[in-house]
Amino acid sequence: MKDTIVKVEHLSHKYSRDWAIRDINFEIKDNGILGLLGSNGAGKSTTMNILCGVLNQTEGNVYINGINLKEDPVGAKKLIGFLPQTPPLHLDLTVDEYLMHCAELRLIEKDKVRDAMESAKEQCGISHFSNRLIRNLSGGYKQRVGIAQAIIHKPRLVVLDEPTNGLDPNQILEVRNLIKRVAEDKAVIFSSHILSEAQATCHEIIMIENGIMVFSDTMEAFDNYIEPNSLVMSMENAPAPAVLEAVPEVEEVYYITPKKARIKFSGSPAIAQELVKKSVTEGWELKEIQLEKSSLDEVFAQLSKKATRN
Structure with a gap:
């Protein structure tokens, strides 16, 4: 001590x-x-x-x-x-x-x-x-x-x-x-x-x-308390939102710019690997893919709920 x-x-x-x-x-x-x-x-x-x-x-x-x-x-x-x-x-x-x-x-x-x-x-x-x-x-x-x-x-x-x-x-x-x-x-x-x-x-x-x-x-x-549930993909030949939404575990797609999409998903962040493979086979010409961390406010809210449950 x-x-x-x-x-x-x-x-x-x-x-x-x-x-x-x-x-x-x-x-x-x-x-x-x-x-x-x-x-x-x-x-x-x-x-x-x-x-x-x-x-x-x-x-x-x-x-x-x-x-x-x-x-x-x-x-x-x-x-x-x-x-x-x-x-x-x-x-x-x-x-x-x-x-x-x-x-x-x-x-x-x-x-x-x-x-x-x-x-x-x-x-x-x-x-x-x-x-x-x-x-x-x-x-x-x-x-x-x-x-x-x-x-x-x-x-x-x-x-x-x-x-x-x-x-x-x-x-x-x-x-x-x-x-x-x-x-x-x-x-x-x-x-x-x-x-x-x-x-x-x-x-x-x-x-x-x-x-x-x-x-x-x-x-x-x-x-890093909350596991990421969204990622951002930048693609030279970006597909329509419906094409990305057809990928298993993808829940929602929103295009920030014509070539950059924010993708919300359920399940594991390993979905990023599946999207990389899909980009290669479909010719999306992936430039960057990045998982988004949860905001501090979201972490705070989750921990506050934990206290309420206890």
């Missing part, structure tokens, strides 16, 4: 009579970004609040670098940095005043506070705003200050709850790149309900729906 940064075992929590999350299990063994996905109300925030020691779980255990969070909360929290969905900023303080306050809360030794502040500011690209009032910063730079307070004490784990929420496209890109830099020497848990954000940022994915974990694997496995 000492080599594991985070270990979550049979984590469950009940509000009044209802379970918010039930039997959540996962590990983070290395640096990098883990995406915690789920629709609003799925149980993401409950999970993250327990991970950060804000909420005591009803059942199960959380270990941070081998320390049981429930048994030794102070020791575990020293290794955790947290940015909630609404950054805990004091708007009437300057960036330096705020980060000094955060360093004191984190019990950083006085002779090391200045170095810790400068390191966090440099990593987050806010050194030039040291004496600026936080209320006068843009949304993107306020978020950077929020991330700076989460990493000022050099934690092993950084938990970010919807860190790009409410930002414009340029700010999202900047914060996304910052998170990737932070993850070079830390484990980062990144919560989002926006699938494209997870795809652009995360290495591995956990998805929670209706309080249960319905997926835990790599981003690539998430992309």
